[in-house]
Amino acid sequence: MEKSVFLKLFGELPVFSFAYLIGIFLLFYPLLDVMHLTYAQVIQPITASGLNTQISSPVNLPGGGVQHNITGGTRSGGGANLFHSFGEFGVPTNNIANFLNDSALPTTNILSRVTGGNPSNILGTIQTQGFGNANLFLMNPAGIVFGPNASLNVGGSTHFTTADYLQLNDGVQFTAMPSAQDALLSVAPVAAFGFLGSNPPDLSAGSSAAILVESLDVLNGNPVSLVGRDATADGTSVPGVVVTEGVLRNPGGSVKVVSVGEQQVPEVQQVSVNVETLNLQGRNVQGVNVQNPVQLGGILLSAGGTIDASGEVGGSIVIRGGQLVIDSGGILSNNNGPGEGTVAGNPQALGSPQTAIDIETESLVIQNGGSIVAGTYTSSNGGDVRLKASENLQIRDGGYILTFTEENGNAGNIEVDAGHVQLSESEALLGDREGISSQTDFYEPFWEEVDPPLPLIGNAGNIRLHAQRVEMLGFSRIFSLTFTDGNTGNIDVTVEGGNLVLDGANGGMPQIITSQSSPISRGVPGDINLTVGGGNVILNDGGSIFSTNFGTGGTGIEGGIQITADNLEIRGESGGGPSLISVDNLSSQKTGGINITLSGNLNMRDSTQINVISRTDADANDLNITAKDIFITGKGGLIATKSTQEGRGGNLNIQAENFTMTGQNQINARAEGTGDAGNINVSVENLILSNGAAVTAESISNSVDAGNAGDIQLTAVDTILINKATVTTEAAQASGGNIKLNANVRIQLVDSTISSSVQGDAKTGGGNINLDPDFI
Secondary structure, three states: OOOOHHHHHOOOOOOOOHHHOOHHHHHHHHHHHHOOHHHHOOOOOOEEOOOOEEEOOOEEOOOOOEEEEEEEOEEHHHOOEEEEEEEEOOEOOOEEEEEEOOOOOOOOEEEEEEOOOOOEEEOOEEEEEOOOOOEEEEEOOOOEEEOOOOEEEOOOOEEEEOOOEEEEOOOOEEEOOOOHHHHHOOOOOEEEEEEEOOOOOEOOOOOOOOEEEOOEEEOOOOOEEEEEEOEEEOOEEEOOEEEEOOEEEOOOOEEEEEEEOOOOOOOOOEEEEEOOOOOEEEEOOOOOEOOOOOOEOEEEEEOOOEEEOOEOOOOEEEEEOOEEEEEOOEEEEEEOOOOOOOOOOOOOOOOOOOEEEEEEEEEEEEEOOOEEEEEEOOOOOOOEEEEEEEEEEEEEOOOEEEEEEOOOOOOOOEEEEEEEEEEEEOOOOOOOOOEEEEEEOOOOOOOOOOOOOOOOOOOOOOEEEEEEEEEEEEOOEEEEEEOOOOOOOOEEEEEEOOOEEEEOOOOOOOEEEEEEOOOOOOOOOOOEEEEEEOOEEEEEOOOEEEEEEOOOOOOOOOOOEEEEEOEEEEEOOOOOOOEEEEEEEOOOOOOOOEEEEEOOOEEEEOOEEEEEEEOOOOOOOOEEEEOOEEEEEOOOOEEEEEEOOOOOOOOEEEEOOEEEEEOOOEEEEEEOOOOOOOOEEEEEEEEEEEOOOEEEEEEOOOOOOOOOOOOEEEEEEEEEEEEOOEEEEEEOOOOOOOEEEEEEEEEEEEOOEEEEEEOOOOOOOOOOEEEEEEEO
C-alpha cells in the first residue's frame, strides 16, 4: 500500500497569506528568506581545542566521500564518559565525522563541545565506530545547522544543543567553553542541559535559528534530541529550533525538541532542561532552584518542514516550547508495517504513558496544510496524540490533527488541553484533512462498493478536548469517522469558564460530528459529550452537532449526544445555514438519543432543529431537554423525533419553568412508516404557544399498516396560553394519539385549534382530548 508521507498527508499544499500568523511567527517570518545563509558560507573543518581531542587527516573512502576520524579525548578516571573539545565542527556534503574508539574502552557517553564561536554546519554524516550503544552529545552555543543530506549513524541516542553546559548527575558541569570545571569531570551520567543568563545569546550574522534543520536522517532509529534557545541574529529574534523544507526523519525512533525562551525574569539566571523528562527548572545565580516560571522559546516548522518518526512501528515525538507554529509542515508518527508490535499500547485508554506525539506549548498554530498525524497501516494500534497549549491552540486554513487506521489496528486517541481553542476554515475542503479527527480506512472512499465487505475491524480513536473557551468558525470540524467494520470514537468536549461557539457566519458550516459512514460497516458511532461549566453553547448560522449511523451491525446503544451547559443558543441562517443538533440512525441497531441539561435557558431562533431520527426498523431513542426557560422564536424552528420505517419514534420530553414558542415553529413527533410515532411530553410552570406555533404528533404513511400517531401531554403548574396556535394529533391510515392539557391555574385558548384526527377506515380512530385546568 502506498505510504508516501507527502502524497498521503500533504498532496498539493495551498499557499495562504501569512497575515494570520500569531505574533511570534510574524516575528520569525522575515527570517525565512535567509534560512540558507548559515551554511552557504564555507564550512569550517573539524579542529580540536583541548581535552586531548585528536582529528585525523582526511581519509578518502573507496566508494567516494571523505572521513574524518575523531580519537583521543579525556576520560575521568578511565571511566565510561569520554569528553571532546572542538574549535570548529563542520561536516561538508559527502563527508563523515567519525567518532572512533581507538582505545576499545567501554563508553557510555561521548560528550563534546564546540568553542570557536561559529555554528556547526552538518551536511554530511556524524557516526560513531567501536562505541557500541554509547550516547553522543554535541554542544555549540553558536548554533547548529543540518543541511541537505545530513545524517546520523550513532550507536546510542544523540543530543544536539546550544546549551552553555551539560549538568552531570553529581553536579559537575561540562561547560561549553573551557573552564575550571574541566578538572572535575566525572563518570556521572548527563542529567540536564543548562542555559545561562537572563538575556538571549547573539548568533553570527545570517543565522535564522539556534538549531536549523533542512534535512536530517537518523539511519538506525536511535533517539535524537534538539535542545535550543531563542537567540538574536542581526538584531532580530530567531527561534530556538526551526525545521524547514526538508524532513527530520527517524523511522520508528524517538525525537525530542525543546526551545528555551530568549529572555527570562531577573530571578532566573540559569535554566535546566532534564535530559530524560524534559522538565525545565529555573535557578538563581548561585544555582539554587527558584519558583519563577521558565520562559519557553519558539519552534517553527515551515515550507514543508516535517518531523517524521514513522516506521515499521511508529516512533515517539516529544516537543516542549513556548510557541509552536506548524505552517505547511507536519509532525508524523505512523505504523507502516509489517510489524505487529504497538508503540502506543492500547490507544483507547486516554492518558496512557504510551503516546506517539506529545506536545506541550503555550501557543500552538497549525495552518496552511500543516498537520499533526499518527496512524497505522497494520494490525498494530496507532499511537495517541497528546497536545497541551496553556494559552491558545489555533487550527486554520487546511491545518489538521488526525489519527487513523487503514487496517485492523485501532486508531489512536487525540487529547487536547488548551486555554483558548480556535478552529477556522475559510472554505469547504474536499476530503478529510481538516480540523481535529480520528478515522478508519482513511483513504478508501466510503461510496465505493466492495463485495465481500471489507474485513477491517480497527476502531477510530476517541477525541477529548478540554479548554477554557472553544470557537469553531467557517467550515471547521471535529469529527470521528469509520468506513469499515470498526467503531467510531467518542468526542468529549469540556469547556470551563467560557463558551463553546460554532459560528458559520459568512457561509460556513462548523460541525462537531461523529458518524458511521459506510453502509457496509458493522460498527457503531461513538457518543458526543459536551460539558460547558460557567458558559454557553452557541450554534450560529450553520453550526451543527450531529451523529449519523449508516452501519449494518453493532451492539449496544451508542451514538448519542449529551449537552450540559448554562445556556444553549441556536440561531439559524443569516448567510450561513440552518443550525442543528441531530442523531440520525440508518442502522439496524438502536442508537443513542439527545439529552440536553441546562441550568439556564434554551434559545432557538430561525431555521434551527433538534431532532432524533430512525430510518430503519430500529427504534429511535428519546429526545430530552431540561432547562430553566425555553424560547423558540422566528421561523423554521423544530424540536422533533421521527421514524421513517418500522422502528418506533422516540419520545420527546421537555421540562422547564417557562416555555414560549411563537411564530412558524414546531414541536413534532412523526411516523412516516409502519413504526409508531413517539409521544410528546412537556412539563413546565407556564406554557405559551402563539402566532402559528404548532405541537403535532402525526402518522403520515398511507400504508394499511401505518404506525400510529403518538400522544401529546402538556402540563403546566400555572398557565397554558395557546394564541393563534395548534395542538394536534393526525393520522392518514392509523390511529391518532391522545391529547391532554393540564394546568393548575388556567388554560386559555385564543383563535387556536386542538384536534385529534384520522383519515383511515373504521379500524382507525381519533384520540381523546382531555383539558384539565381549574379555569378555561
